[in-house]
Amino acid sequence: MLYPDELLPKPHYKGIDSDKLTPKSFLLRKSLNPPDPYNEEIRVDEIFDKGKELFGLSENLFGIYTLEHLKYVASKDKEKNYHSPWQVGDSVIKAEAVIFTIEENPAPIFFPVIAIHNVPFPIEKKISVQGNANPQTKKISGRIYVQHSPSKCNFWHFELRITEPDNNGEKEIKRNSTNTGDWRDEAAKSFLKFTLKIIGQRSVNDYDTPPTSLYIKD
Secondary structure: OOOOHHHOOOOOEOOOOHHHOOOOOEEEEEOOOOOOOOOOOOOHHHHOOOOOOOOOOEEEEEOOEOHHHHHEEEOOOOOOOOOOEOOOOOOOOOHHHOOEEEOOOOOEEEEEHHHHOOEEEEEEEEEEEOOEEEEEEEEEEEEEEEEEOOEOOEOOEEEEEEEEEEOOEEEEOOOEOOEOOOHHHHHHHHHHHHHHHHHOEOOOOOOOOOOHHHHEOO
16 A cells, blocks of 8 residues: 555645635544544534644645545654655655555544635733733734645645734734743634634535646646
8 A cells, every 4th residue: 555646746736825715625634532423513622632733733625635535644753754844846755655654534524714714803812901900801803814835745735824913914823932821822722713613514515626727837
């Protein structure tokens, strides 16, 4: 058995513009924990690893990447470098060179791109102000994006991005390692845990497969 060649970047591929994805495009994520066989509702712990970042959440563009591909896990050996970013012009690897394992019975979760790309949402959190007994509520207008982030072993890899307004338009919100309690980070995380849990689906029937014009150079 070989690693699926259709997952690997090719020299004639180009980056995918998320703005050109259709309303019937879906992102596929592997559930982190087994679903409840008696309850269709998606739990937060299926989507998020408690100890990992929400920002940069990994997903895969569904269509050419199928349910069958969820079971393939490329080696995370740093010397192999399979999961490092791939950019147009970089060298590519062949399927027979990829070392991988098979995960038994992975469970899928689908997210409609239209619900999580270039979508505004409010971020707010009550904060204490010295000398004021009443907490104040800070509000900003954030925005969610999905961004094509191909790796050497998976061209169809996407990541979630969150931005906030700044003087130059907007900037990505990232966790500050020296200030892990940043209110924008925590508020955005709470909102997205709720949002992705609500819009996640166990299966999809009506979807678009990415056309070649989306990922093959002119």
